[in-house]
Amino acid sequence: MEHQFISDPKHEALVRKEWQEKVHVRLKDMVNKAANEPPDEIITWMTDDVHAVLKYKSKTDEEFKKRSERTERTW
Numbered sequence: 001m002e003h004q005f006i007s008d009p010k011h012e013a014l015v016r017k018e019w020q021e022k023v024h025v026r027l028k029d030m031v032n033k034a035a036n037e038p039p040d041e042i043i044t045w046m047t048d049d050v051h052a053v054l055k056y057k058s059k060t061d062e063e064f065k066k067r068s069e070r071t072e073r074t075w
Contacts, residue, residue, distance in 0.1 A: 035058045
């Protein structure tokens, strides 16, 4: 049995905004955890080379740190 759901169009913008906020927070948490945890313990979706670059940037790249702080303040 197939279900179809129809939402009121006047709520679409609000639902989309809420969804984007939740996705943003979840993705930020995933990337933060990936940057700070050993890759063999938690990461199944990130290659070792990408993990190494992320970890290096989060520790040494001042512009990366500024953008990260700015992003955290906006959410």
